[in-house]
Amino acid sequence: MHPGFERSIHRIVGSNRVSQRTTDRQTYSSDMWTKAQIWRLQGNPSKHRPDLIVWPETVEEISAIVRACQKFSVPIIPYGAGSGVCGGTTPTRGGLILDLKRLNRVLAVDHDGYTVHAEAGVIGEVLERTVNRVGCTVGHFPSSIYCSTVGGWISTRSAGQYSSRYGKIEDIVLGVRFVDGMGRVWDTRNSPEGIRSLNLLPLITGSEGILGVITDAHLRMHPQPQTAGFRGIEVPDIQTGLELVRILGQMNHRPLLVRLYDPLDTAVCGLDKSEATDGNLVQGIQSLIGRLSSKLGFMAQEKMDDLGSSMQAFGLTYPSVSNRVTRLIRESCLLVFGFDGDEEGVARSMRYALQQADKLECIDLGEAPGITWLQTRHDASFRQSSVYALGGFIDTMEVATTYDNLYRLYDRVMRATAPYAVTMAHFSHAYREGCSIYFTFGARHRNPTQLEDLYRRVWRMAMNTVIENGGTLSHHHGIGLLKRDRMRDELGAGVDAIRALKEALDPNQIFNPGKLIP
Numbered sequence: 202m203h204p205g206f207e208r209s210i211h212r213i214v215g216s217n218r219v220s221q222r223t224t225d226r227q228t229y230s231s232d233m234w235t236k237a238q239i240w241r242l243q244g245n246p247s248k249h250r251p252d253l254i255v256w257p258e259t260v261e262e263i264s265a266i267v268r269a270c271q272k273f274s275v276p277i278i279p280y281g282a283g284s285g286v287c288g289g290t291t292p293t294r295g296g297l298i299l300d301l302k303r304l305n306r307v308l309a310v311d312h313d314g315y316t317v318h319a320e321a322g323v324i325g326e327v328l329e330r331t332v333n334r335v336g337c338t339v340g341h342f343p344s345s346i347y348c349s350t351v352g353g354w355i356s357t358r359s360a361g362q363y364s365s366r367y368g369k370i371e372d373i374v375l376g377v378r379f380v381d382g383m384g385r386v387w388d389t390r391n392s393p394e395g396i397r398s399l400n401l402l403p404l405i406t407g408s409e410g411i412l413g414v415i416t417d418a419h420l421r422m423h424p425q426p427q428t429a430g431f432r433g434i435e436v437p438d439i440q441t442g443l444e445l446v447r448i449l450g451q452m453n454h455r456p457l458l459v460r461l462y463d464p465l466d467t468a469v470c471g472l473d474k475s476e477a478t479d480g481n482l483v484q485g486i487q488s489l490i491g492r493l494s495s496k497l498g499f500m501a502q503e504k505m506d507d508l509g510s511s512m513q514a515f516g517l518t519y520p521s522v523s524n525r526v527t528r529l530i531r532e533s534c535l536l537v538f539g540f541d542g543d544e545e546g547v548a549r550s551m552r553y554a555l556q557q558a559d560k561l562e563c564i565d566l567g568e569a570p571g572i573t574w575l576q577t578r579h580d581a582s583f584r585q586s587s588v589y590a591l592g593g594f595i596d597t598m599e600v601a602t603t604y605d606n607l608y609r610l611y612d613r614v615m616r617a618t619a620p621y622a623v624t625m626a627h628f629s630h631a632y633r634e635g636c637s638i639y640f641t642f643g644a645r646h647r648n649p650t651q652l653e654d655l656y657r658r659v660w661r662m663a664m665n666t667v668i669e670n671g672g673t674l675s676h677h678h679g680i681g682l683l684k685r686d687r688m689r690d691e692l693g694a695g696v697d698a699i700r701a702l703k704e705a706l707d708p709n710q711i712f713n714p715g716k717l718i719p
């Protein structure tokens with residue numbers, strides 16, 4: 202690192218807001234990407250360390266930092282809360298981590314205009330609580346709401362759990378200010394035609410820090426609903442469940458939530474509270490294998506439970522067996538849905554939804570599964586999976602497609618990954634045209650040195666299948682390093698258009714090198 206560069210940075214923010222300590226460089230070497238977790242397991246956590254971490258507090262400081270980086274050709278990686286799961290903040294060539302968490306002010310809440318103006322480093326939950334004080338909601342509730350920022354959401358095109366009702370972040374953001382690779386400050390709301398004219402907002406949204414750094418954003422708000430109601434339905438099979446997802450996703454009263462779990466994911470959630478396995482994939486496998494064995498009279502369920510972690514490790518190491526068992530059982534599936542609004546509207550929509558479920562010969566399980574979902578919705582996400590303790594890995598892939606293609610895409614991915622990983626999925630984020638499929642893969646290799654290869658193979662098979670079968674590479678986690686090399690398959694010459702835009706905004710290629718586009 203050039204001493205002149207270090208001096209410039211210290212001059213801009215002062216020494217208290219710069220760190221080159223090994224522990225900090227280590228901590229900022231990755232986000233929540235599973236591959237980085239595998240590196241850690243293998244005792245090589247420092248594969249991609251940044252050179253320094255800086256905590257700016259103002260747009261002016263950010264501009265000055267960018268100009269210094271431009272002058273000395275130092276990469277800059279914008280960093281929100283590091284909750285990304287695709288390696289988006291992992292440095293590929295060292296450089297400077299620009300941690301935005303000190304830009305943490307909610308600048309204005311316009312109750313009459315239903316907008317909120319917040320700095321990029323505001324944590325989601327803080328934003329929501331702030332607007333709740335004036336009786337409003339942003340309606341954006343990712344599972345990571347306690348550990349993700351406004352800037353991170355916009356940069357990754359994030360989706361909250363209630364996106365069927367309130368939209369994804371690209372439907373919520375009205376404008377941003379950002380600093381480009383030359384230190385220039387842009388405001389997408391500045392054009393005379395305001396937010397109606399052609400502007401850069403849709404291109405900055407989802408740009409994952411490769412075009413510049415978002416400093417603050419204007420977001421849409423809604424009045425807080427009077428009430429919300431949730432319900433659980435037992436559906437006989439996935440296809441019937443998908444028909445119900447489509448009906449709910451196309452209602453004029455937008456559902457708050459629609460989630461259909463496949464049989465293994467249903468075993469993980471439990472059809473009712475008493476069966477729940479705390480969101481644990483390995484216990485889910487064990488529970489399914491146990492149920493099959495006792496059904497076939499091989500072994501009593503309690504005995505299976507006693508086998509504990511050896512059964513779980515077996516299930517993960519031999520996914521073909523586990524996946525075949527899951528298919529054999531063909532248990533019914535759980536669908537959870539909900540509505541918000543006024544009492545009468547929620548009751549009316551509930552009645553309609555239950556009538557439709559009844560026509561499809563589904564069973565109403567009452568409120569309990571919905572309430573359980575609401576109360577435990579952050580549990581699985583925030584606990585490290587026991588798969589790691591067994592020497593394996595777990596990861597998730599969220600794609601989207603139209604209703605007519607949903608089952609085919611689901612089935613093809615399940616078959617393609619079956620030899621390598623235990624796979625389960627749920628269908629969620631239902632819109633008028635289609636919805637998302639959220640796959641969870643768990644796998645383990647007998648030889649730990651082969652684990653990273655296995656990880657790559659699972660993802661290669663899964664992404665090939667998604668691309669060949671008309672799915673999107675991502676619904677809400679973004680691209681990062683993980684899916685970057687497949688962007689040409691998805692966008693074609695669109696990749697060159699993004700390159701040209703990057704050339705215009707960041708001619709020295711300092712912003713987040715190696716991410717989003719190959």
Ligand SMILES: Cc1cc2nc3c(=O)[nH]c(=O)nc-3n(C[C@H](O)[C@H](O)[C@H](O)COP(=O)(O)OP(=O)(O)OC[C@H]3O[C@@H](n4cnc5c(N)ncnc54)[C@H](O)[C@@H]3O)c2cc1C
Nearest residue numbers: 281282283284285289343344345350352353359360410415
């Ligand atoms: C437990 C858990 C649950 C999750 N649940 C969800 C979910 O329900 N929905 C969902 O959408 N995602 C979810 N995620 C993924 C993650 O939370 C989102 O991708 C989130 O939007 C990332 O926000 P962040 O502030 O942590 O960004 P980071 O991880 O810090 O950064 C993500 C990317 O955005 C860039 N970036 C960050 N801030 C800026 C900025 N101000 N300007 C320019 N670029 C920037 C970074 O360079 C990087 O490329 C989950 C993750 C975890 C760990």
